[in-house]
Amino acid sequence: MKLRAAVERLERVVATTGSPDAAPAELEAALKATVEVQSFIAAQRAELVRALAQHPTSFPEAAIADTSGCTLGAASRERERADTLDSAAAMADALSDGVITAGHVDALTRATRDLDEAATASLLGDDEALATAASQRSIAEFDAFLKRAAKALAAADGEARLERQRRATRLRTWTDDDGMFNLKGRFDPDLGRELARRIRTATRSMFAHDVPATAPVDALERTQHLEALALAELVIGDGASGSASGPPVVVIDATQTNGAGGPVLDWGIPVELPLSVLDGVLGRSDPDAVIVANGVVLHAPGRLDLGRTSRLANRAQRRALQGLYATCAVPGCAVHYDRCRLHHVVWWSNGGRTDLDNLLPICQHHHTLLHDNVWDVSLGPNRELSIRIPDGTVLRAGPPRRSAA
Numbered sequence: 001m002k003l004r005a006a007v008e009r010l011e012r013v014v015a016t017t018g019s020p021d022a023a024p025a026e027l028e029a030a031l032k033a034t035v036e037v038q039s040f041i042a043a044q045r046a047e048l049v050r051a052l053a054q055h056p057t058s059f060p061e062a063a064i065a066d067t068s069g070c071t072l073g074a075a076s077r078e079r080e081r082a083d084t085l086d087s088a089a090a091m092a093d094a095l096s097d098g099v100i101t102a103g104h105v106d107a108l109t110r111a112t113r114d115l116d117e118a119a120t121a122s123l124l125g126d127d128e129a130l131a132t133a134a135s136q137r138s139i140a141e142f143d144a145f146l147k148r149a150a151k152a153l154a155a156a157d158g159e160a161r162l163e164r165q166r167r168a169t170r171l172r173t174w175t176d177d178d179g180m181f182n183l184k185g186r187f188d189p190d191l192g193r194e195l196a197r198r199i200r201t202a203t204r205s206m207f208a209h210d211v212p213a214t215a216p217v218d219a220l221e222r223t224q225h226l227e228a229l230a231l232a233e234l235v236i237g238d239g240a241s242g243s244a245s246g247p248p249v250v251v252i253d254a255t256q257t258n259g260a261g262g263p264v265l266d267w268g269i270p271v272e273l274p275l276s277v278l279d280g281v282l283g284r285s286d287p288d289a290v291i292v293a294n295g296v297v298l299h300a301p302g303r304l305d306l307g308r309t310s311r312l313a314n315r316a317q318r319r320a321l322q323g324l325y326a327t328c329a330v331p332g333c334a335v336h337y338d339r340c341r342l343h344h345v346v347w348w349s350n351g352g353r354t355d356l357d358n359l360l361p362i363c364q365h366h367h368t369l370l371h372d373n374v375w376d377v378s379l380g381p382n383r384e385l386s387i388r389i390p391d392g393t394v395l396r397a398g399p400p401r402r403s404a405a
Contacts, residue, residue, distance in 0.1 A: 001097045006040045009033040009098075036098030042081075042105075043096035049082040059369070061332035062393045072395060076332035077106065084109045088127040094135060103139035111146035119153040162188060200338050202230035208312050219364040223339065251323040251402060254293040266323075266402060290323035295382035295399025297323060297356065306354040313342040317356055324400045328363035329385060331397045335363035343367055345377050360385075 016022050016030035052060040064075035084105055085092040091108065094100045108130065112120045123146075124130070134142045165188035172184045187195060203226050212229070215222045251266040291299040300323065302316020321342065328335040340361035346352035360377065362370060369375065376388040387395040 001036070001040050006037055006098075009037050013037070035101060039095050039098045039101050042102040043085070043092060045078070046082040046085045046092070046095075049079055050086055053079065053082070059330075059332075059366075059389075059393075059395075062389070062395060066393060072331040072397070077109075079332065080109045081105050084112070088124050088130065090127040090131040091134065094131040100131065100134040101139065104134040104142050107139060107143040107146055108134075110143070111150045115150055115153060119150070122153055123149060162190075165189065166191075196338075198234060199227050199231050202234050203227050206230055206233060219368060223364060249319050249322065250287045250289055252289055252291045253323075253402070254291060254298065255401075288319065290320055292323045292402075295324065295384070295401070297321070304356040308351075308353055310354050311348050313354060313359055317354075317359060318342065320356060321359060321361055322402075324383065324402055325361045326402045327361075328366060329360050329397070329400065330362065330366045330387065331385070331395050333363055333366060335365070337361055339363060341367060343370065343377075345379055 010033070013030045013033050016026055019026075022030075049060055049064065052063060060079055061072055061075040064070065064078050065072050068075070068078075070078075081102065085095065088108065091100065091105060095102065095105060112123060115123065133145055137145060168186060169188055169191065170186045174182050176182055203223075206229070207226050211222070211226060215225050253266070288301045289299065290297065290301075297304070297320045300316065300320035302319070303314065304317055304320055306314065306317075322337055325337050325340075327333060327337060328340050340363050342359040343362040344352040344354070345358050345360055348354075352358055357379070360379065370377065373390055375390075378386045380386075382399040384399060385395075385397040389395070
């Protein structure tokens with residue numbers, strides 16, 4: 001929809017509301033016009049949010065909440081809407097044309113939230129068909145349509161699907177035109193999880209104090225660079241830095257029930273595996289239990305308070321906080337916990353201690369912003385988070401809950 005068309009619809013609405021003799025058909029037409037204008041505006045907002053998110057020093061959720069008077073949760077959902085539209089061009093066009101509503105886009109966002117990358121790509125593969133389906137259905141009907149499609153993708157084959165994934169595991173190497181040696185691998189979820197864990201463990205161990213001069217400035221590219229070096233060390237070196245696997249961790253959340261009267265158990269596996277495979281994965285060693293309730297770690301194995309004896313958090317502290325956080329602690333940030341560092345709330349340089357109640361998982365992007373802009377971070381007794389940014393913005397979050405991420 002062009003701007004002129006949106007203005008014409010708005011003028012029609014104003015003319016109708018100013019007419020005491022408007023017939024029911026005219027009122028209904030005006031109502032429809034308001035929906036079309038709202039969709040057009042929602043599409044423009046999504047473009048603004050997307051553009052704002054591209055600025056490295058920006059925190060778009062805070063800007064959305066501040067300008068709209070909404071909660072950070074609502075702001076986070078609006079950013080998710082912008083991300084969805086960025087991946088589904090036909091839906092974005094339909095929203096701008098007033099053919100569908102923001103509610104239709106939000107239904108698509110919810111449908112993809114629990115799908116893996118392949119299933120999401122499959123669902124979004126024909127976004128023209130999705131846009132057509134949305135335009136022909138109410139929000140509730142489109143939501144049901146998407147749930148059926150997502151269920152068919154996610155539920156498919158259980159063990160048969162995993163067996164196909166194992167058979168499809170591949171590694172390809174080649175040298176590109178720049179003379180760079182390339183690796184491209186596809187691994188089944190079980191093998192991929194262990195590979196990713198070892199690479200992250202090696203990366204943290206190798207670059208805990210210093211990073212090489214070759215590391216890029218951009219946070220994402222720096223992480224990719226360091227992980228590439230860690231992988232090379234694992235393969236070419238003795239591999240000691242990433243070889244200690246340790247027992248698996250099960251998180252027991254005492255504040256939630258599983259529907260059968262017991263607490264919720266989280267085995268920390270980011271993909272759905274058949275029970276027979278899960279038994280094999282977790283049966284390799286006895287799991288460590290981390291018990292949490294309302295933002296507090298009630299029990300976790302290992303030494304959780306190091307005081308001033310070490311600047312670096314240990315494995316026990318990382319595992320304990322993993323029971324509370326699935327992502328970066330900054331509200332609205334979806335960077336996975338495994339890619340976060342444990343930040344000292346009271347900075348180490350200011351006498352802060354490496355104790356559990358002074359540690360907070362922060363992604364590289366927000367950790368850089370936090371230090372460069374001197375964000376004021378504080379934690380309540382149940383890890384209620386408050387972040388005061390120098391521009392006057394205050395970000396708040398209640399007690400963390402791993403399953404809420």
